[in-house]
Amino acid sequence: MKERMNIVVVGHVDHGKSTLIGRLLADTNSLPVGKLEQIKKTCELNAKPFEYAFLLDALVDEQTQGITIDTARIFFKTKKREYIIIDAPGHIEFLKNMISGAARAEAAILLIDAHEGIAENTKRHAYMLSLLGINQIIVAVNKMDLVDFSESRFNQIKNDYSKYLNEININPVEYVPISAFHGLNLIEHSNKMSWYKGKTILELIDSFEKEKEEEENDFRMFVQGVYKFTENGDNRRIIAGTINSGTINVGDEIIFLPSQKKSIVKSIEIFGKEAPLFAIAEQAIGLTLTTQIYVKPGDLICRIDQQLPYATNRFVANIFWMGKNNLSIHKKYKLKIGTNKAGVSIEAIKSVMNASTLKKENYREEVHRNEVAQIIFRTDKPISFDLFSKIKSTGRFVIVDEYDIAGGGIIIEALEEKEELVTPDYSGFERELYELIKKYFPHWEIKPIY
Amino acid sequence: MDYLDKLEAHSIYIFREAYREFKHLAMLWSIGKDSTVLLYLARKAFFGHVPFPLIHIDTSFKIPEMIEYRNKLARELKLKLIVGQNKEALKTKQTFPDDNVDRITCCKLLKTEALKNTLSGQFPRYRLDHELGVFVEDQDKETYTGVIVGVRADEEGSRSKERYFSPRDKNSDWDIGDQPPELWNQFKTEFALKTHVRIHPLLDWTELNIWEYIDRENIPVVSLYFDNDNGKRYRSLGCYPCTLPIDSTAKNVKDIIKELKSGKLKNIAERSGRAQDKDGGGTLEELRREGYM
Numbered sequence: 069m070k071e072r073m074n075i076v077v078v079g080h081v082d083h084g085k086s087t088l089i090g091r092l093l094a095d096t097n098s099l100p101v102g103k104l105e106q107i108k109k110t111c112e113l114n115a116k117p118f119e120y121a122f123l124l125d126a127l128v129d130e131q132t133q134g135i136t137i138d139t140a141r142i143f144f145k146t147k148k149r150e151y152i153i154i155d156a157p158g159h160i161e162f163l164k165n166m167i168s169g170a171a172r173a174e175a176a177i178l179l180i181d182a183h184e185g186i187a188e189n190t191k192r193h194a195y196m197l198s199l200l201g202i203n204q205i206i207v208a209v210n211k212m213d214l215v216d217f218s219e220s221r222f223n224q225i226k227n228d229y230s231k232y233l234n235e236i237n238i239n240p241v242e243y244v245p246i247s248a249f250h251g252l253n254l255i256e257h258s259n260k261m262s263w264y265k266g267k268t269i270l271e272l273i274d275s276f277e278k279e280k281e282e283e284e285n286d287f288r289m290f291v292q293g294v295y296k297f298t299e300n301g302d303n304r305r306i307i308a309g310t311i312n313s314g315t316i317n318v319g320d321e322i323i324f325l326p327s328q329k330k331s332i333v334k335s336i337e338i339f340g341k342e343a344p345l346f347a348i349a350e351q352a353i354g355l356t357l358t359t360q361i362y363v364k365p366g367d368l369i370c371r372i373d374q375q376l377p378y379a380t381n382r383f384v385a386n387i388f389w390m391g392k393n394n395l396s397i398h399k400k401y402k403l404k405i406g407t408n409k410a411g412v413s414i415e416a417i418k419s420v421m422n423a424s425t426l427k428k429e430n431y432r433e434e435v436h437r438n439e440v441a442q443i444i445f446r447t448d449k450p451i452s453f454d455l456f457s458k459i460k461s462t463g464r465f466v467i468v469d470e471y472d473i474a475g476g477g478i479i480i481e482a483l484e485e486k487e488e489l490v491t492p493d494y495s496g497f498e499r500e501l502y503e504l505i506k507k508y509f510p511h512w513e514i515k516p517i518y
Numbered sequence: 519m520d521y522l523d524k525l526e527a528h529s530i531y532i533f534r535e536a537y538r539e540f541k542h543l544a545m546l547w548s549i550g551k552d553s554t555v556l557l558y559l560a561r562k563a564f565f566g567h568v569p570f571p572l573i574h575i576d577t578s579f580k581i582p583e584m585i586e587y588r589n590k591l592a593r594e595l596k597l598k599l600i601v602g603q604n605k606e607a608l609k610t611k612q613t614f615p616d617d618n619v620d621r622i623t624c625c626k627l628l629k630t631e632a633l634k635n636t637l638s639g640q641f642p643r644y645r646l647d648h649e650l651g652v653f654v655e656d657q658d659k660e661t662y663t664g665v666i667v668g669v670r671a672d673e674e675g676s677r678s679k680e681r682y683f684s685p686r687d688k689n690s691d692w693d694i695g696d697q698p699p700e701l702w703n704q705f706k707t708e709f710a711l712k713t714h715v716r717i718h719p720l721l722d723w724t725e726l727n728i729w730e731y732i733d734r735e736n737i738p739v740v741s742l743y744f745d746n747d748n749g750k751r752y753r754s755l756g757c758y759p760c761t762l763p764i765d766s767t768a769k770n771v772k773d774i775i776k777e778l779k780s781g782k783l784k785n786i787a788e789r790s791g792r793a794q795d796k797d798g799g800g801t802l803e804e805l806r807r808e809g810y811m
Binding site: 070071072140141142143150152164165167168171172200281292293295297299300302304306308310337338339340348350351352354365390402404406407461464465466468470471472473474476 | 519520521523524526527530531534535537538561562563564565566567569596671672675678679681697698699700701702703704706708709710721722724735
């Protein structure tokens with residue numbers, strides 16, 4: 069087995085995510101012998117109906133409350149490859165856990181309860197997937213047994229949901245009618261839904277394509293550490309990091325950003341192996357240089373012969389907020405991008421959106437938990453980055469509030485570097501007034517206030 | 519890169535983040551196969567060096583071969599080895615083998631308590647002095663704020679829900695219902711005073727991955743994992759009163775890989791030889807909430 073893929077299962081609470089995974093495990097013989105019987109027995113003893121979800125909801129609180137609290141990793145194999153299936157919680161309260169799980173995935177199964185239909189988090193989760201850059205998605209319409217396997221009900225959900233997904237630029241690979249509890253259309257086609265001619269869940273999972281590694285892109289590597297371990301006569305000064313994208317060769321001229329220091333790669337170091345002549349994206353390596361220059365963790369290494377990233381202190385990003393406290397334009401935060409860190413504040417909140425209704429609000433001063441927003445950030449010092457659309461791993465960042473990661477974002481536009489804002493923070497009213505003047509009295513040629 | 523390369527690279531990334539972010543960093547070393555891979559990955563991450571101490575919690579009931587192997591490897595690689603122990607519980611014989619407490623209480627006292635207090639510096643730490651060749655009491659009593667542990671998500675339910683960087687509060691408790699977000703290789707590296715963070719570089723590895731990697735990189739492991747002509751071998755190592763070997767004729771790493779792939783062990787959980795997991799439902803989760811690895 070040469071390949072492994074991470075898949076996340078998302079959707080609204082009680083739409084059957086854990087059940088789907090539990091049933092897949094059971095039907096593909098992936099469970100330890102006796103596990104199913106043991107759980108059935110426990111259910112009987114506690115006078116609870118059996119649920120496949122009990123196979124996954126390992127925590128005591130999860131079992132007693134019948135709800136998935138935290139993301140679990142489930143190891144699962146098909147003939148084609150090995151999978152880690154990530155079971156994400158569907159309750160809004162645990163959205164941050166869903167995001168932690170989904171951020172690790174390359175593809176997703178989005179579940180909708182055929183009886184209940186599209187719910188709040190059916191939409192919100194899809195939006196989060198699009199923000200996280202997950203493009204391969206199967207939509208599984210579950211609990212078809214509760215709607216008499218009705219093709220028209222299935223089509224109705226499919227049509228409604230397609231409209232929403234269209235708006236957020238998601239094109240699902242397939243819509244599949246299933247019954248996770250009864251194991252229909254998971255592994256084998258069910259004759260109860262002979263009108264469905266597409267692939268089963270298992271076939272679809274195997275048809276997901278591995279994400280292309282970023283080898284073809286320009287070279288980027290964040291410095292993670294500069295090591296000089298003198299023990300046992302080791303004289304090397306090694307710049308350690310994991311390659312974000314591209315390729316590096318011995319002899320390449322490189323530049324450290326934003327400091328702009330230059331040097332040439334003398335050697336590529338990998339412990340226990342003969343020093344290679346080149347290294348590619350995702351490899352964890354060390355570099356020694358022909359000259360001794362002072363560089364530090366967080367610097368972004370690039371090749372001089374390639375297109376360089378942005379180096380500025382201002383940019384526009386789409387973010388999601390998971391913090392206990394609101395994200396506020398009056399507060400300072402810490403930004404982490406790759407191994408780099410910088411103090412950051414908010415120049416403007418351009419818009420805030422409810423990811424479920426897609427309703428937008430402008431002129432807000434705060435972003436609440438579980439909302440998404442478009443924001444102009446300003447860091448205390450210039451940082452290097454790419455746009456998310458060019459290189460994913462150098463185009464996304466997290467925001468730390470006090471001790472915790474509270475938000476994540478992708479950079480969609482770089483802005484010109486500016487010193488500390490000389491204008492005061494504008495109130496919501498001032499911004500609203502500005503927009504109105506701009507809209508209705510353009511001949512006033514009013515000066516932008518951001 | 520194949521999947522083992524990717525697992526390796528990701529683990530190395532976690533190691534380097536931990537080393538960069540935590541001033542007082544240590545790694546738990548249980549001598550088992552996972553710990554052994556962990557140690558090897560640390561050397562890979564730091565180009566042959568291990569720039570932090572290794573902590574072994576010695577319950578005094580470990581299989582003697584494990585201790586021999588531990589000391590031998592520590593001397594060979596000149597590791598900074600720290601040994602911690604709950605001397606009080608051993609002195610007053612508050613142990614399961616002494617028939618005074620049940621298995622779970624024994625685990626709590628000899629492992630969880632010993633670990634907590636060794637990390638905080640409350641219990642004495644014994645450091646292997648490479649010049650004298652013996653263990654001496656370590657003068658460094660500083661609390662370790664980052665602790666690298668070799669747990670894997672596929673071992674057991676509560677571990678399947680872990681984060682790579684998992685915070686513990688001032689009582690070493692794990693708030694399993696409210697774990698911090700973790701995305702895009704950004705981890706929880708900021709933490710409040712008196713709390714610490716458990717770091718899990720092996721979370722995404724399976725038992726099979728571990729053995730495949732041991733095979734590929736030729737990593738020596740303690741011989742207890744192999745059948746020594748009596749048709750039995752250990753699959754998971756621990757204290758001898760609570761750890762039983764399984765029936766198996768696997769004599770080397772390749773045999774073990776074959777055995778795991780054949781599905782012969784599918785109906786036996788990896789920790790099935792570990793008796794403390796079984797005393798009541800959710801037991802390991804309970805132990806782990808209170809600080810067990």
